[in-house]
Amino acid sequence: MMNASVSRFFGVIFGLCCLISISVHSNTLKSLDIFDIEYASDLVISSDGDTVYFVRHYMDIQSDRKLGNIWSVNTKTKQMLPVTTGDHLDYAPALSPSGDRLAYISTRTGKPQIFVTWLSSGKTAKLTNLSSAPSNLVWSPNGNSIAFSMFVSESKPAPVSLSGKPKDAKWADAPIYIDDVYYRRDGGGYTEKGSTELFLLSSQGGTPRQLTQDEFNNGGAVSWGKDSKTLYFSANRGENREFTPLGRDIFKLTIDDGVITQLTDRVGPDSNPKVSPNGKYIAYLGFDDKRANYHNNLLHIMDIDGNNKRILSADLDRSIDAIEWSDDAKNLYIQYDDFGHTLLAKQSISGSNKRSVLSKQLGGQSYGRPYTSAEFSVSAKGNLAITYSDPSRPADVAVVTNQKTTILTQLNEDALAHKTLAKIEEIRFPSSADGKEIQGWIAYPPNFDKTKRYPLILEIHGGPVTAYGPHFSMEIQLLAAPGNVVVYINPRGSSSYGQAFAREIDKNYPSKDHDDLMTAVDVLIEKGFIDPNKLFITGGSGGGVLTAWAIGQTDRFAAAVVAKPVINWFSFVLTADSYPFFYQYWFDKKPWEDIDGYMKFSPISYVGNVTTPTLLLTGEADYRTPISETEQYYQALKIQGVETAMVRIPDASHGIYRKPSNLMAKVEYILWWFEQHSQQQDVK
Numbered sequence: 138m139m140n141a142s143v144s145r146f147f148g149v150i151f152g153l154c155c156l157i158s159i160s161v162h163s164n165t166l167k168s169l170d171i172f173d174i175e176y177a178s179d180l181v182i183s184s185d186g187d188t189v190y191f192v193r194h195y196m197d198i199q200s201d202r203k204l205g206n207i208w209s210v211n212t213k214t215k216q217m218l219p220v221t222t223g224d225h226l227d228y229a230p231a232l233s234p235s236g237d238r239l240a241y242i243s244t245r246t247g248k249p250q251i252f253v254t255w256l257s258s259g260k261t262a263k264l265t266n267l268s269s270a271p272s273n274l275v276w277s278p279n280g281n282s283i284a285f286s287m288f289v290s291e292s293k294p295a296p297v298s299l300s301g302k303p304k305d306a307k308w309a310d311a312p313i314y315i316d317d318v319y320y321r322r323d324g325g326g327y328t329e330k331g332s333t334e335l336f337l338l339s340s341q342g343g344t345p346r347q348l349t350q351d352e353f354n355n356g357g358a359v360s361w362g363k364d365s366k367t368l369y370f371s372a373n374r375g376e377n378r379e380f381t382p383l384g385r386d387i388f389k390l391t392i393d394d395g396v397i398t399q400l401t402d403r404v405g406p407d408s409n410p411k412v413s414p415n416g417k418y419i420a421y422l423g424f425d426d427k428r429a430n431y432h433n434n435l436l437h438i439m440d441i442d443g444n445n446k447r448i449l450s451a452d453l454d455r456s457i458d459a460i461e462w463s464d465d466a467k468n469l470y471i472q473y474d475d476f477g478h479t480l481l482a483k484q485s486i487s488g489s490n491k492r493s494v495l496s497k498q499l500g501g502q503s504y505g506r507p508y509t510s511a512e513f514s515v516s517a518k519g520n521l522a523i524t525y526s527d528p529s530r531p532a533d534v535a536v537v538t539n540q541k542t543t544i545l546t547q548l549n550e551d552a553l554a555h556k557t558l559a560k561i562e563e564i565r566f567p568s569s570a571d572g573k574e575i576q577g578w579i580a581y582p583p584n585f586d587k588t589k590r591y592p593l594i595l596e597i598h599g600g601p602v603t604a605y606g607p608h609f610s611m612e613i614q615l616l617a618a619p620g621n622v623v624v625y626i627n628p629r630g631s632s633s634y635g636q637a638f639a640r641e642i643d644k645n646y647p648s649k650d651h652d653d654l655m656t657a658v659d660v661l662i663e664k665g666f667i668d669p670n671k672l673f674i675t676g677g678s679g680g681g682v683l684t685a686w687a688i689g690q691t692d693r694f695a696a697a698v699v700a701k702p703v704i705n706w707f708s709f710v711l712t713a714d715s716y717p718f719f720y721q722y723w724f725d726k727k728p729w730e731d732i733d734g735y736m737k738f739s740p741i742s743y744v745g746n747v748t749t750p751t752l753l754l755t756g757e758a759d760y761r762t763p764i765s766e767t768e769q770y771y772q773a774l775k776i777q778g779v780e781t782a783m784v785r786i787p788d789a790s791h792g793i794y795r796k797p798s799n800l801m802a803k804v805e806y807i808l809w810w811f812e813q814h815s816q817q818q819d820v821k
């Protein structure tokens with residue numbers, strides 16, 4: 138029996154422990170916190186540089202959707218004001234040339250429609266009643282019209298229709314007849330017949346006029362001529378265009394007579410036309426198609442009539458992702474990835490070596506995994522707004538003045554400031570394959586103590602030609618939160634290190650990228666704070682390929698989670714949505730012309746070596762890396778007697794993170810699988 142004072146003593150100690158454990162607990166990130174994060178996108182800075190309009194995204198816990206409204210932030214006072222409000226998605230803001238009105242797309246009445254808000258009065262008008270979602274809104278320079286693109290469906294009756302159905306009988310749904318090359322699109326489902334066309338809408342509303350009407354997809358980024366009578370757009374209008382997936386060119390459309398003139402015609406894509414403010418030039422992106430896995434997208438300029446084409450970024454071994462003109466038409470602002478960071482630079486049009494970096498802190502839009510993803514906007518006065526990247530926060534809005542960055546918003550202080558997050562540290566190391574320098578990042582769990590030993594999770598990016606960086610990532614944070622060290626790297630084949638580095642895996646994937654990943658694990662073990670019996674590996678998409686590949690080569694991992702992988706390149710090329718691209722750019726031959734070549738790089742070929750307990754996780758509506766890939770591996774592992782399980786996420790596409798609860802489920806399954814196998818290591 139305990140006496141009263143002893144029991145009070147233990148009561149106080151127990152109470153204190155609870156308090157300590159509650160406060161420790163509430164300070165680390167939980168998967169439910171996904172619903173609390175916000176981020177900025179779709180930036181537009183006013184011509185005087187005083188105001189930035191942006192979409193403030195939030196996660197709606199009731200509908201499990203990412204929604205957002207348009208806000209403004211004053212660049213001097215940092216005061217934020219709502220332009221729109223309500224539980225729906227308002228996006229793609231476009232400021233009228235005089236700066237008095239904001240056009241945007243909104244789902245507030247159901248299907249996405251075009252709205253305009255008069256900024257001084259706050260009055261709003263719904264301008265359209267469209268049957269498909271509009272995109273690429275651009276005001277004409279005279280402010281009278283808005284050009285946009287939209288899908289136009291082509292109704293074609295099925296070749297067979299059954300007769301004899303009695304009145305009121307309930308027969309099965311009619312079969313679906315498909316004869317298009319592209320018949321399903323990841324994230325978009327099975328596609329309707331039709332094409333994307335350009336439209337013109339009066340800025341006062343009314344009936345939109347269809348400007349293009351042929352069998353080609355004419356939608357996409359559009360730029361107005363200075364006269365407000367011409368549009369410049371990029372489209373794939375060539376013969377055999379479906380099997381020439383990079384065959385985009387730049388075209389001019391004269392609005393009055395509908396005449397379309399082709400301005401570029403090389404073998405390779407030309408896209409993103411941007412007419413200069415003086416109307417004399419078109420800046421655009423493109424490259425000569427070498428049928429390689431990766432090409433740098435180069436900055437080009439041509440005269441407005443298509444003559445005098447020249448490359449402005451030939452000396453920059455990086456891919457340009459976005460371009461904007463300076464108001465005097467003497468410079469271009471360009472955005473590109475470099476060593477896992479996203480940079481904004483100013484580039485003179487008079488010489489390619491006249492380039493200065495203005496900011497290296499763009500990013501923050503890929504809140505799931507730490508991919509590079511950013512935006513910028515430039516005002517007529519040259520004021521710059523960017524989405525700001527911080528390893529501990531999703532994208533905020535910032536302005537860049539004289540190469541100095543000032544953060545304007547703090548969208549996540551309420552949700553994240555009181556949390557102890559994983560600290561992110563850069564590492565560089567020579568690969569065991571050939572000494573090539575590889576860059577990566579370590580996420581240290583909250584309250585990390587280097588005298589202790591931690592489980593290690595290797596998390597691998599997809600693409601495979603993409604880049605991770607020191608950007609906020611809910612997945613990395615949540616994997617680290619319960620006490621795991623997480624390492625993520627950019628193995629060879631990643632973007633942001635130049636064309637040769639990305640092409641290391643051209644028709645050669647996986648290969649030495651696997652060595653780069655294994656070296657990262659060795660480098661971490663050498664640091665002394667990793668428990669070598671608790672090594673875990675996971676990755677999604679291209680990262681799923683490399684995870685499945687790794688466990689076919691080594692048994693060093695205590696468990697693996699393979700997310701949305703390709704397991705068999707032969708079947709992948711014949712089931713993936715973008716198959717005309719994959720078989721031509723990732724392989725030299727068609728699958729049946731080189732079965733050995735396809736199988737040599739397929740993880741399924743090495744499944745006989747696997748002993749690692751492996752969880753598989755894929756969306757059932759993933760049409761990029763279809764779930765049949767996952768099923769093949771699951772059944773093969775079962776046949777082999779390897780411990781395995783399959784997590785199927787209903788209705789989820791390749792972008793599993795798009796529904797916040799699916800991102801929660803993904804992370805929680807990974808942590809649960811690793812925790813089971815961590816405990817098994819403790820028992821051993």
Ligand SMILES: CSCC[C@H](NC=O)C(=O)N[C@@H](CO)C(=O)O
Pocket residue numbers: 598599600601603677678679680682703761762791
């Ligand atoms: C390895 S098959 C292609 C999968 C996909 N690449 C292009 O669509 C991929 O790896 N996606 C990555 C990057 O977007 C992902 O993380 O989903």
